Amino acid sequence: MKILVPVKRVVDYNVKIRVKADGSGVELANVKMSMNPFDEISVEEALRLKEAGKAAEVVVVSIGPAKAEETLRTALAMGADRAVLIETDDAVEPLAVAKILKGVAEAEQPGLIIVGKQAIDDDSNQTGQMLSALLGWAQGTFASKIELGDGSAKVTREVDGGLQTIEIKLPAVVTTDLRLNEPRYASLPNIMKAKKKPLDKKTPGDFGVDTAPRLKVLKTEEPSGRKAGVKVKSVAELVEKLKSEAGVL
Amino acid sequence: MAILLLADHDNAHLSDQTAKALTAATKIGSDVHILVAGAGARAAAEQAAKLAGASKVLVAEDASLENNLAEPLAALIVSLAGSYDTIVAAATSVGKNVLPRVAALLDVAQVSEIVEVVAPDTFKRPIYAGNAIQTVQSTDAKKVITVRTASFAAASEGGSAAIETVAAAADPGLSTHVGDALSSSDRPELTSAKIIISGGRALGSAEKFKEVILPVADKLGAAVGASRAAVDAGYAPNDWQVGQTGKVVAPQLYIACGISGAIQHLAGMKDSKVIVAINKDEEAPIFQVADYGLVADLFEALPELEKAL
Numbered sequence: 001m002k003i004l005v006p007v008k009r010v011v012d013y014n015v016k017i018r019v020k021a022d023g024s025g026v027e028l029a030n031v032k033m034s035m036n037p038f039d040e041i042s043v044e045e046a047l048r049l050k051e052a053g054k055a056a057e058v059v060v061v062s063i064g065p066a067k068a069e070e071t072l073r074t075a076l077a078m079g080a081d082r083a084v085l086i087e088t089d090d091a092v093e094p095l096a097v098a099k100i101l102k103g104v105a106e107a108e109q110p111g112l113i114i115v116g117k118q119a120i121d122d123d124s125n126q127t128g129q130m131l132s133a134l135l136g137w138a139q140g141t142f143a144s145k146i147e148l149g150d151g152s153a154k155v156t157r158e159v160d161g162g163l164q165t166i167e168i169k170l171p172a173v174v175t176t177d178l179r180l181n182e183p184r185y186a187s188l189p190n191i192m193k194a195k196k197k198p199l200d201k202k203t204p205g206d207f208g209v210d211t212a213p214r215l216k217v218l219k220t221e222e223p224s225g226r227k228a229g230v231k232v233k234s235v236a237e238l239v240e241k242l243k244s245e246a247g248v249l
Numbered sequence: 250m251a252i253l254l255l256a257d258h259d260n261a262h263l264s265d266q267t268a269k270a271l272t273a274a275t276k277i278g279s280d281v282h283i284l285v286a287g288a289g290a291r292a293a294a295e296q297a298a299k300l301a302g303a304s305k306v307l308v309a310e311d312a313s314l315e316n317n318l319a320e321p322l323a324a325l326i327v328s329l330a331g332s333y334d335t336i337v338a339a340a341t342s343v344g345k346n347v348l349p350r351v352a353a354l355l356d357v358a359q360v361s362e363i364v365e366v367v368a369p370d371t372f373k374r375p376i377y378a379g380n381a382i383q384t385v386q387s388t389d390a391k392k393v394i395t396v397r398t399a400s401f402a403a404a405s406e407g408g409s410a411a412i413e414t415v416a417a418a419a420d421p422g423l424s425t426h427v428g429d430a431l432s433s434s435d436r437p438e439l440t441s442a443k444i445i446i447s448g449g450r451a452l453g454s455a456e457k458f459k460e461v462i463l464p465v466a467d468k469l470g471a472a473v474g475a476s477r478a479a480v481d482a483g484y485a486p487n488d489w490q491v492g493q494t495g496k497v498v499a500p501q502l503y504i505a506c507g508i509s510g511a512i513q514h515l516a517g518m519k520d521s522k523v524i525v526a527i528n529k530d531e532e533a534p535i536f537q538v539a540d541y542g543l544v545a546d547l548f549e550a551l552p553e554l555e556k557a558l
Contacts, residue, residue, distance in 0.1 A: 013493055016512045017377045026381055037494050094349070095358050120493060122376050124361045129319065129349035138423035139319050141346045154427060158488065159342040161438050162431035166318065168424045178494060179487045214358035218371065219384040226519055229540035231531075235553040238525065238543050246523045246540065248444070248502040249469075249558070 001111035001148075002057045003046040005080065006101055007039040009064050009071040010121040023219045026121075035071045038116025040078075040183040041176040045146060046114050047079045048181065054148045055112070057081050061104050063097055065089050069199065076194035077186030083199040088211060094122075096204070096211040098130035103207030105135060110171065112153070117142050117175040128175035138168035144179040251280040253329060254303075255322075255338035255347070258285060258293035260315070266441070268300055268403035270339035273396040275302045275404070276366035277335055282307055283410070286325055286417070288315035294412050301408040311417035316426035317343045323350040324418035330355055330391065335369070340395040348395050357389035364400035378493040378516035399499035399520065439491065442472030444502045447491055447518070450478040451507025451529065451547060458484040461551040462506060468558045474498065474518075476508045492517035507547045510535030527551070 011017055011026075012034040018027040035043075046058040060075040061084040062068040072083040086100055105113060115128035132139035140146070140155030144163065147154040148170075157164045158177045168174075186194070204211050232238045242249045254274045257264040267283070274281045282305040285294040294308040307329070313321040326347070330336060336351060338344030340362045352359040364382070365373035371386045372394065439445060446466050452458040458479065466473045475485035477492050491498055493516040503521035508514060510526070510533055518524070519538055526539035527550050536542040543550060 011377070013513055014511075017380050019381045026377065093358055095353060095356075098353060120378065123378065124359070125345050126349035126352070126359050126361060129346065130353035132319075133323065133350040133353035136421075139346075139350065140424075141319070142342065157342075159429075160440060162429065164316070164429050165427040166316075166424050167427050169422075172423075178490065214387065214389050215360065216386040216388060217383055218386055220376075221382050221384075223375070223379055223382050223519075226524070226538045228537045229524075229542065231536070231542045231544065233543075235543065235545070235550055235557055238541055239554070239557045241541055242502070242523070242525070246502070248523050 001055050002059060002108060003049060003055045004105060004108055004110035004113045005039070005042045005046045005058060005060045005075070006113070006115055006127070007043065007060050007062050007071055007075050008036040008116070008119045009033050009062065009068040010036045010119055013037055013120055019220055019222045023221055025217070025220050033067070035074050036116050036119045038118060038176055041178070041180050042114040042116050043075045043078050043080060044181045044183040045176060049148060059084065059108055059110070061086065061101065063088065063092055063100055063204070072199060073194050074186065076197040077191040078184060079190070082197065085199060085201050086204060087201055088204050090211050091213065092204070092211045093213050093215060094124045094126035095130055095214065096209055097127050098134055099209045100204055100207050101127070101131050102134045103209065112171060113173045115173060115175045117177055128173050132173035135173070138172040140166060140168045140172060141175040142177040143174050144177050146174055146180070250334040251282055251332060252278050252335040252337060253326070253333040254281055254283045255326065255336070255344060256283050256285045256293065256297050257339050257341050257343055258287065258290065260287040260290045261292050263293045263296035264341070265403055266339035266341050266398045267297065269398035269401045270337060270396040271300055271302055271404040272401040273363065273366060274337045277337070277369050280304050284309065284326070284329065286314045286322055288312055298410040298412050299406045299408055300404045301406065302404045303408055303410040306410050306412045307415045308412055309415045309417045313420035314417055317347070318424050318426060319347045319350050320421040320423045321418065322347045323354060324421060326351045327354045328418040329415065334390070335392045335394065337394045337396060339398050344395050348393055352393040355391055355393065357391050357393055358387065359393045359395070360385060360387055361395050362397040363394055364397050378497060379520060380516055436466060437470065437472045439472045439474055439489070439496050439498055442498070442500050444469045444471035445474050445491070445498055445500045446471045446504040446506065447474035447476065447508060448479055448485065448506050449476040449508030450482055452479060452484050455484045461548060464555045465551055465558070468555050476511070476514045478511070505535050505539070506551060508535055509533045510538065
């Protein structure tokens with residue numbers, strides 16, 4: 001079975017982002033970029049399934065600018081076999097991403113697609129569910145455990161208040177949550193080897209997908225900031241202030 | 250045209266998240282119908298009918314709808330979508346699971362986790378874990394929206410909407426429910442807790458974390474959170490993690506203990522109403538967002554706090 005893993009190049013999770021003064025967006029020039037953390041978990045899970053003999057090939061795909069090749073090379077260095085870069089400089093919304101990925105899935109015929117539950121830039125949490133809908137496949141979102149069976153998979157999902165386990169027919173789309181695994185670091189020899197692994201380049205047009213946005217971004221602004229409050233001298237003073245001043249106890 | 254609001258419930262009880270999402274829905278338009286999809290969900294439907302602001306409650310009951318599986322639930326919503334120009338759900342694990350599927354089947358974009366309704370087609374939503382707020386206008390004929398419920402007050406009771414039965418859609422038969430393992434803890438869950446007490450790396454060990462944080466949590470009836478550093482160090486389980494890569498919370502009171510205040514943690518808790526920081530290091534960045542700061546040794550301050558409550 002082949003596993004397809006989409007990965008996104010995003011601002012590194014340790015970077016404090018800056019909103020542009022003119023409200024036109026977030027400053028992305030000269031900012032450290034990395035693979036979306038949930039996508040690292042997806043790559044790791046696919047590799048573990050391959051290492052356990054449950055998958056034959058792991059193909060990673062990214063939709064983004066030419067530099068997204070670096071993100072794909074990271075996935076290849078972790079151990080993925082092959083990469084596809086769908087190059088575009090436009091901001092592509094989740095629905096269009098899902099439509100392009102549907103095209104990739106139809107070409108690659110994977111048995112499983114593992115998608116990060118959300119990207120930490122736009123925080124949409126939509127792509128996996130949309131892809132599953134467009135393909136007419138089952139979805140297992142927010143997975144903390146994936147057990148592949150014969151023609152089906154058992155997925156344990158992180159839901160409000162605990163865990164839910166469902167069984168889904170394959171092929172399916174699974175989206176990953178934090179507890180699924182801890183992604184490996186790529187070793188230096190593997191980073192060197194990854195440079196020679198195959199990477200195909202395509203465009204959204206190759207899949208007949210119109211990436212024109214459906215949402216018009218009118219403004220991007222800083223959240224209303226918090227100011228530092230007061231220092232209290234003792235636990236007794238703290239409790240008193242929480243009761244009488246803040247009214248939260 | 251009317252607005253369809255997907256109710257969050259466990260068949261017996263309607264979640265308070267629905268009352269909050271209803272407030273957001275009524276800011277978009279006045280004719281809001283609440284959809285209760287489940288099996289044996291009459292009780293939840295009756296609770297929904299009492300919410301002020303709902304003009305109608307639709308109940309769809311079928312075995313396939315008992316456990317909120319995405320495929321049959323999405324099929325049901327799509328079958329009803331013709332009569333609505335806006336479809337709304339709370340951004341709970343159910344809403345987040347099913348609504349993007351609905352949006353894709355309707356070929357429209359989804360607006361995720363709105364925190365403010367600017368106009369019926371224009372919304373504010375956080376991006377970068379709340380470090381920026383985007384105002385977006387939907388250009389689709391139908392709008393599909395999830396609501397960050399922490400940003401909206403719950404609709405009050407006092408309504409008496411009519412309850413109508415609607416048919417379930419054909420089950421696509423792609424998934425089955427195996428079982429639930431819901432937290433047996435008496436503590437509230439992180440994302441809906443009114444009070445959260447979180448520990449950081451300064452706790453030093455899993456034993457110390459339990460020893461000093463949990464008694465205060467029990468006394469307050471609080472949920473327990475942790476920083477990524479504490480989780481990475483193995484002091485607390487991963488599902489306690491608050492932050493950009495963990496849970497985003499906005500309780501009435503957030504008590505950060507031994508947490509320095511890394512960007513990634515602040516992103517997950519800075520919308521809390523009142524923030525208390527207890528830290529030995531008076532230079533810790535957490536004090537810059539705290540309403541009340543106490544520079545103290547945790548291992549003395551927390552037991553003292555427990556006694557004072």
